[in-house]
Amino acid sequence: MDTDSPAYRFYAERLIRHIVAHYKDNPTVIGWQLDNETGSYDAANPDVFIGFQHYLERKFVTPEALSRAWFLNYWGENLHTWEDLPTRDGTISTGYKLEWTRWSQMRVTDFLHWQSVLVRECAGPSQFITTDYGGMMKRDVNEEVVAGSLDIVADNIYHGTQDHYDGSFQTLQSDFSRSLRHGNFLVTETNGQTIGWTSGGQYPPYDGQLREDVYTYLASGANMVEYWHWASIHGNQETYWKGILSHDLEPNREYAEVSRTAHELQKIGPHLVGLKIHNDVAILWSRDSANAISFMPYGGGVPARSWTGDPDGYASLVQQMHHALYDLNVGADFVFPETLDFSQYKLLIVPALYISDDALLQRISEYVKNGGHVVMTFKSGFANQDSAVRWVRAPGPLREAAGFSYQEFSSLEHPLALKGDPFNVSSAGPNASQVQFWAEFLMPEHAKPLAWYDHPFFGKWPAITENSFGSGTLLYEGTYLSDKLQTAVLRATLEKAGLTSPDQQLPPAVHVQHGVNRLGKRLHYYFNYSGVEIKISYRYAAGTNLLDTSAVAKAATLTIPPWDLAIVEEN
Amino acid sequence: MDTDSPAYRFYAERLIRHIVAHYKDNPTVIGWQLDNETGSYDAANPDVFIGFQHYLERKFVTPEALSRAWFLNYWGENLHTWEDLPTRDGTISTGYKLEWTRWSQMRVTDFLHWQSVLVRECAGPSQFITTDYGGMMKRDVNEEVVAGSLDIVADNIYHGTQDHYDGSFQTLQSDFSRSLRHGNFLVTETNGQTIGWTSGGQYPPYDGQLREDVYTYLASGANMVEYWHWASIHGNQETYWKGILSHDLEPNREYAEVSRTAHELQKIGPHLVGLKIHNDVAILWSRDSANAISFMPYGGGVPARSWTGDPDGYASLVQQMHHALYDLNVGADFVFPETLDFSQYKLLIVPALYISDDALLQRISEYVKNGGHVVMTFKSGFANQDSAVRWVRAPGPLREAAGFSYQEFSSLEHPLALKGDPFNVSSAGPNASQVQFWAEFLMPEHAKPLAWYDHPFFGKWPAITENSFGSGTLLYEGTYLSDKLQTAVLRATLEKAGLTSPDQQLPPAVHVQHGVNRLGKRLHYYFNYSGVEIKISYRYAAGTNLLDTSAVAKAATLTIPPWDLAIVEEN
């Protein structure tokens, strides 16, 4: 699928103009969704390849400069003319591979921008433009740049149900969506009854989960929730991607639950929509690092928990760190390599920032110097913007802020315990205090070791260090922590940064989200993601539970039924 | 391999005419086997595709009618001219996929029919025509239609040996073969020493298994047993598909056993050949359902016990139900969607009849109304003949006979227990009373629930129901039963239908088959499929064990040596 093809663009433009002209005056049309879950489709057609060559010419100016940047003298692959450029298939150049992902992203950006201009030209003045990203944090879409062509961001979020319904993935995707334009977003698709192509996902929700889902999105800043789809389709690929109505098109269990939710929203919607969310913690998402690590994976056994089809370790690590914050009931935004100023955040999480130019590392160092707190993992600072390993002592420009250097690292064949349970997690199970997959041989210069490997060889180097630099701190994880350990490390850092609250005392199945609504009032959402009733102690200012209009005093006990929630609006 | 190609047909015809002319007067040639294990070979050559298009034109008349039948408006794939038809590769239309399998079957039928006409034209008048199907119940051969071009049906039956030798697969294939023309059949190939392409199957039979195998086939209606092959081949692909003779071409253990069997047959063969078998139970085999379910599998974990290379759940379920009958020593025939009248059977088994037109469902309902007993599983009645899900409440036209309707279903992530062991199988092991993979949310209207899920959510719907309709009953399994549970359900239904006998009291390793020979006498085969001697009580009329000519009184004790048998001919 080559979305650059002039022939394709010619017919697509004709179709777009006709459709928009035909519907723009229909009063039920409030906005336009461009395309559907657009990606690069791994296109490498001749015109795409020539486009890449011209892009390289503009970027590197001479073949010699490109050869140097990509270390092509290795195995004698220097380019002497631009026509020497090999195609993407089978290249062994990590520089080429990374640059090709950027080119693929640029093509997606250009295609959606082209559509947005067309639609804007034809659409009604009050109609908004969006596109359904189809799962945020894709490796071939530069989502933050695409967002610039839209009026509002939208995502299709498909998630686990039944015993796997816990709100974490919805929150991750929502946090990312909200961060793209620093504001509210739409959910253009989410689970109706089932989402199976075949047998993978035919798990309809338990009673209550459909309704709880809507509020889960609203609590993270969504302004709309749509289903894929309303009625089930009677044939073809998505026969079992069932909508709210079954194939019989009659009312049913799901219809009843959606109907109940809709009637609630009719009443309390104005209190919920347009929620403003402020977070003190940010996670740095580096698409380049995700891509570059996928070409040189650090860990063969990293849990493939990620939705990105990425078993290579980057996205999985990001998800682990976001999940730890979610478990701690600490809200998070995402920031990007292009973000110039992190100072609005008190804590910056930096997972495996394998690819970065010197400037970004400098900005992170400055952030620490000026009082910021950073939690950073292994691989950060290792390679430059061309995927070349830096030829100075690792972690390169981060060395001063990190307070150590290293020359070696090792895969870990087996998980290792840490000496003496430094983060007090051993009560959480026999493997809670374990690390695995990767170990950098950190040689502290100013940093303080926080944890050591319990091993005759690896025990010579610390596993986790912390460095005070300027008025901030940089905590560094030289290895892949267990989930429990990651949560404990983040909890300790949050305490140090003064970011703890009563929210960390909630039972595990309860999650809370906060925001300010259009009336200027603070909202507190308490979700019970479990099949049993839970009582919690409400710890904020007195207010009203919007769902049943009951008054909630400070320190009152809130009873939350299974797969249900309370929404307290402060008085 | 395109067996439609005119060039191929031209040369094939020349060769066939020459071969038949050359050998037809050879007195050792008693019949002709057409081709070898013919299939569609997944051919999709241009001529095959154009043939498909013309077939669609005849069947649907207009592109619009086809678009409607296949719901092609979904994802904008309507056909406006026949030339719009995409090729088979990568279509997402379930209607297309199913129709293509029918076209593939028609091509096989046509090719074999063409050969049969040619050979009949050239062969001697007393010579019969057959073809070796190469494993019955294939998905790309319409075996019941092909049988119309033959004088007698033949199958190549390869099966487990050593500790996996139990007669069940031979009986399944034989039952199916016999049902194609309601009569005797040939075994054109079966295991000699080993059947391994490589290392998969080099397991020569234990002493006795080769001989027992011959009688196993005869007891199910075979009139001939041939080996692949006589002598082992010294090179190439089938070097280790060893015949009766080893590569040394000398007499050996297998030769001795075949020789013994042949001498026995010389004596008692006339008592065994042409066996007439009458069964009261039939299993409905729907090739369309097998194919359509394979495009939309209901279960990711269904045991791939099937010989058809089908991990998708249909054939596996058929085999489970046949195996349960085999374990209960109840003989079974197969019937087909084209079968117009089921009334000669007292019990009809209907596994996952996912694809059916209304008429077939009507015939099944009428059968129940008129006193028939039906055991039916989930998915039955769900989609029509074009693989479109019916747009009325499931199970569509079966609703009245089944006595329930349903709107929802779920994959089961884990096996579930049934509440209270309703079929008394829990003594058979900790998982005997489990169900898995799939659960339909049955809402009884007239049906009586027989079993419930032990689960807070799924427990709201019954797992198994039974409905009295007219003078018959329809038992419905809304979930995939454990093997033990399936056997218990069938045993209970057989009792209700008055189909039990002393045969259900035999020890597990002993299996019995009955029939009437050409002398009009009843035969009872008792097989010991184990390595230890077993004594059983003979419960039929007095007779003679043909193998040792000993008299067998009613209620006599029969001693059957390991991997051996008794054949009692009633006096």
Next chain:
Amino acid sequence: MDTDSPAYRFYAERLIRHIVAHYKDNPTVIGWQLDNETGSYDAANPDVFIGFQHYLERKFVTPEALSRAWFLNYWGENLHTWEDLPTRDGTISTGYKLEWTRWSQMRVTDFLHWQSVLVRECAGPSQFITTDYGGMMKRDVNEEVVAGSLDIVADNIYHGTQDHYDGSFQTLQSDFSRSLRHGNFLVTETNGQTIGWTSGGQYPPYDGQLREDVYTYLASGANMVEYWHWASIHGNQETYWKGILSHDLEPNREYAEVSRTAHELQKIGPHLVGLKIHNDVAILWSRDSANAISFMPYGGGVPARSWTGDPDGYASLVQQMHHALYDLNVGADFVFPETLDFSQYKLLIVPALYISDDALLQRISEYVKNGGHVVMTFKSGFANQDSAVRWVRAPGPLREAAGFSYQEFSSLEHPLALKGDPFNVSSAGPNASQVQFWAEFLMPEHAKPLAWYDHPFFGKWPAITENSFGSGTLLYEGTYLSDKLQTAVLRATLEKAGLTSPDQQLPPAVHVQHGVNRLGKRLHYYFNYSGVEIKISYRYAAGTNLLDTSAVAKAATLTIPPWDLAIVEEN
């Protein structure tokens, strides 16, 4: 990659002549390495295929002769003209497949010979020629023939590290390399820090392992050890195939260890280089058998311990038998099917000699008759040089020397125990006395059964036999032994052949190698391949530990630190 292409050869020759002319007078250039890890690259280009056809014409003279040799009448594939020859893809002829591997090897031989002639023509007179084989015992390189074009053999040996560092693979590869020209060899590449393409091999050595590695090679006859590579590469495929220096290019842990070793060698190198090694045991390596078995694997579950990417059973078996000798501290050479005289060895190991002409089997028989001892496994003698199974009773021409014949064999679905623990290994663990994968049904004629299967069916035939023939013995393993059992069988045979010594009393982690240096003195290397200090009793004539110049008396206790060694030079 077609290294036969005339265009490729034209440019390659021009480049080779220029490079050699340019560097030949550089005094630091002491020799030339041809190409890099040359293989056949599975090339099947038209010119390669035509070359194969012409080779067949020369070898078989007529298509009819080839058809007979390859049994092509099977499935009607006889050749009538040479133009009928199908291409390699998808052939089902085992004769074709085997001959193609020979042709692939001949192409590699020819290509390297062509290079050697070119370089010799241009190089300086004192410069040697070698090539880095890149892992010995490849299936597509006839290493013993290629060696004829070289001045000295060289290998790239990559091995396990950290807890997998035990010297066994280095010794296997070294033994093979030394056997190619019966003399010293070079190690052109071995592990620096890490060898990972991606995440598979990033395991830097423990302290001491890098140094011990150098001596491990020298002790087996290496005259040089080089690293791949000196400095780590900053980009591309081998970014994490780290050299001695890290990407920072500064001194580090590995550099310090290499430096220490180099300074030691500066002092004691003249005592170590040019070691002469004499062994009494030889292993027959049959590349043809490895290839032919890969096309007809005997065992689906044979442990894939082999470096050759061969899960098919031959190389794995060779490695098991070499490893057993290594564990017993018995040195071994390799011999080849072309070896005319085995009489310099007292014990000949013959693993699965599936492919052989009659002459080789005759030479082995004669060797036994004249007093040699042979340990031989299943499959030996089964097929002839064209991969056709012999059409006489197995094991064909070996029958008299082996003292048995057989007609049948079976895969073993489960491991079997041997009756009565005939080799006293049961104390070594519950599965020590097990055999698996394969069982030949041996019918002894003169041979003495040494072990029987503990099984009602297989128990009729012996698992291991021994035959006295002339003045020697042939021990035959009709099944795949456990590692422990293989070691016990070899130990018993070594005792019988008078080949035991105090070396068999060493602790498991200690390995010893012997040789005579250029000063005519005997060297004894004692390696400690473990992380703990070990004391051993020195049992040879008094000498000096070259590493610390300490005197070592006969029966002295030698203390060997973790991952360290002693080198005793006899006085």
